[in-house]
Amino acid sequence: MFVDFLYELRERGVKVGPQEALTLSQALGKGLHETTLDGFYRVARALCVHREEDLDAFDRAFAHHFRGVPDDALKIAEEVLQWLLDPRSRRELTDEEREILEKLDLEEVRKRLRERLAEQNERHDRGNRWVGTGGTSPHGRGGTHPSGIRVGEGETGGRGAMAISARRRFRDLRSDVTLDTRQIEVALRRLRAYVREGAQDELDLPGTIDATARSAGELEIKLRAPRRSNLRVLLLLDVGGSMDPHSEVCERLFSAAKRATHFKELRTLYFHNCVYGRVYENGSLTRGPRIVDLLRECDRSWKLIVVGDALMAPWELTASNSPWSWTEEDRASGIAWLVALTGHFERSIWLNPEPEAAWYGTAEVIRQVFPMFRLTLDGLTAGIQHLLRGGERSR
Amino acid sequence: MDFARFRGTDAYLTSPELESAVNCALALERPLLVRGEPGTGKTQLAEALARALGLSLIHWPVKSTTKAQDGLYVYDTVQRLYDSRFGDGDVRDIRRYIKLGPLGEAFAARDRRVVLIDEVDKADLEFPNDLLHELDRMRFRVAETGDEVVARERPVVIITSNAEKELPDAFLRRCVFHYIEFPDRELMARIVRVHHPDLGNQLLDQTLGAFYQLRDVQGLRKRPSTSELIDWIAVLRRAGVESVELDDSLPFLGALLKREQDLLAFAEAMHRGRRPRA
Known part of the structure; x- marks a missing residue:
């Protein structure tokens, strides 16, 4: 019963896993819920929710799951005790803990998974759903889970789900599209140089x-003298237009960079589509330094990070009197400005939030000027490595 | 039940949710992570808990420069060097220069302690992760001497956070979590009563009314919280104010709103509020 509830939680985005399940069962085993549904609510909330943003989802899941359940927590207690008595139920749980518990050979699990997949393809309805829902839940939930969780039944299902979950998790860690602020902060950590x-x-x-x-x-x-960071970062962000869908991830990157304490200096400036004679201090592009002055202020040891989708009308890149350049001396083509930037700095990278498949047209041209990386965890990490290599070589 | 239970104290009122979370942490011997708006009594919880359980409290205020290692022990090299030069005591005994930090002290203590790791999010990003192992195992090794410090009695660990930084998932998973909600009017009245037992009903009613209206003012950067309300009432009583009403001449507004922008936002809201009435 409460394992189902945990899945309900996961479905609503509260990331509970084996650790929560084990802790919860431990807590219920100790009678912390005082055999009332209210008590169960409070205990489960304290153990399954880790951030206040999830409280609402928890409440909704609880209301939905226990609707119409009379306040007979005695039944819950009994079920938990049984669940604890049966060691096999533990392995049906989830992920890595189970892996540790069972010490199962991964190869064998994979083999079973393959067998299971083959088997499932034959049983049409369930099989398809099973693999399909792997996408939404790391546990390959969907069709298999409600019976899979039940003790004894669907053992192979549980195993298969484990392998799938392991695969999914791995991918999430590597190159999840949604970079959270913490991940960015951790990635930015590597961008440092001490003197x-x-x-x-x-x-x-x-x-x-x-x-x-x-x-x-x-x-x-x-x-x-203590070691201090000697790293200066210039962050140029493309705003508006085609960048709007990416504004959230850009904001995260920006706030992570802002909070990073290990940069000696961080300057953030904005541009629209392509850099011309001037970059701007705010997103509304009203005032800001001219590139010429900027390059005078920032010496070549600064690390330049440009964030943009590199998509624009071709003339924006090539025309020498673009509407964005106001004064006579700023009248160089966009690509000329970009070349000037990369030429000035020892190391610079371009982070592109679009998938690589979309790097065509102007992006292809810019790519020849700027080392381009995707704005994902992988891309960011590779980009930072690129930036650092420059720093080391110069010393 | 073979563990101590927490039901709040005379001076610290709790909700059933908070009690439940605290008792979970006690029974499961896990750290309790408390979050909530500033001024909702996160730090006081640890003090109240220590008092209720009759244990002594070790306060570890975390700063931006705090390292996880500081909580375990510090090896005072300079003192040792100094002593070796000026000959004060036996410098060969390295143990004399190992100073236990708050967590180390709690581990080494003979009886159970309550450790408050206050404002964990102030520290470096890796700080919580660096503590994971020690909090889990409740033991650590002093590298310089090879001694192992093992907790005889697992301390009760309370961790507070203001959500300035995201905490790592691995850390969150090991903690019992509680979010202290902002008290509703009824609970707030009880809390105020604890601090001002002889406050008149009329003034209590008026201050609470003004307080909650003030919290609803749009555009406040820092909304006044419990501790500010209690201070404000203290000031009002000291000054002999008999009654208050929410308008732009609210006495001692500075006790509630501490930012210039907030004072401006308040003045503006009052201004707007008056116009329809006039």
Whole structure:
């Protein structure tokens, strides 16, 4: 009963897994819910919800799942006890914990999965659904789950779901389209370069030992400057038009970069479609520095990150008197400005939120100027590696 | 039931949800993660819990520079070097220079302690992850001496967060979670009564009315919270104010609204509110 409820939670986006299930069963085993449905609600909420954003989803799931259930928690307690008594039910749970519990050979699981898939194709309705729903839930839920969870029955189903879930999870980690802020922050972490500079207020232990040894045991304290980040980042964001669908992921990247404490300096400027003589300080493109001045202020060690879909009308890239350039001296073509940018900085990357299949036309041209990476976790990580390689080589 | 249960204290009122979460954390011996608006009593919870269980509290306020290691122990190299030069005590005994941090202290203590890891999200991104293992196993090894510090009595760990940063999933999964909702008027009246037992009913009613209306003012950056209400009432009483009404001459508004923009937003709302009446 409560395992079904956990699936209901997952369906509503509350990411509960084996750990929650085990903890919950442990809590119920200890009688923390005081054998009331209200008690169960409170205990389950404390254990299954990890962030306040999920509270609402939890409430809805609970209301839906337990609608019409009389307040006979005694039954719940009994079921849980039974569930605990039966070791096999534990393995039907989910993911990695189960993996640890069972210590099953992954190869064997894969084999079973293949067998299962073959078997399922024959049984038409269920089989298709089973594989199909793998997409929405990491557990390959859908058709198999309600019976799969039940003890004893559908054992192979459970195993298959495990392999599928493992595969799905892996993919999520690698290149999920929705990058959350934390993932970006973690990826940005790698973008760092430290130097020792500033006031000497950190004990240099090896230096002190060395100096002390040299003066025959007479203590001589050596100090040194702490390691500080020496990385400056220039972030140029394409706004408006075709970038609107990507505004959320751009915002996340922006807020993650803003919060990253390990940049010595971060400048964020905006442009529309392509960079011309000027970039802007806000999204409404009203005022901002000229590129010429910007390049004077930011020396070549700055890391340039451009975020844009690189899609525009071809003339925006090639025409030398684009409507976006106002003054005479700014009248170079878009591509010329881009070349100027990459030429100035030691390392620069272009992050494109569009999938690679969409990198055609102007994007293809820009790609020849800028190393282009996708704005996903993979792409960001590769891009950052590219930026860092430049830094190391110059030293 | 073989574990201590928490039912709130005279000075700290709880909701059934909060009690349940605390009791889950106690029974399952897991850290309790408390989130909620600033000023809803996250930190006080740990104090109340320690008092209710009769345990002593170790407060570990987390700052942006705090490292997970600091909570376990610090090896004071400089002191040791200094002592080796000026000969104060036996410098060969490295243990003298190992100073246990808040968590280490709680592990090493003979009796059970309550550890409050306050504002965990202030610290570095990796901070919660770095603590995972120690919180799970309730033991750690001092690298310099090879000693292992093992908790005799698993401490009760309360962690508060203001949601400034996202916490890692692995960390969240290990915690019992509770979100302290903003108290409704009824509970708030009880909370105020705890702090101001002899407050007149009329003034209580008026202050609560003004307070909740104020919280509904559009465009406030920081809405006043429980602690601010209690302070405000204290100021009002000290000044001998008998009755209040929500208008732009609300006395001691500064106790409730602390940002200039918020004061402006409030003035504007009052201004707008008056026009239809006139």
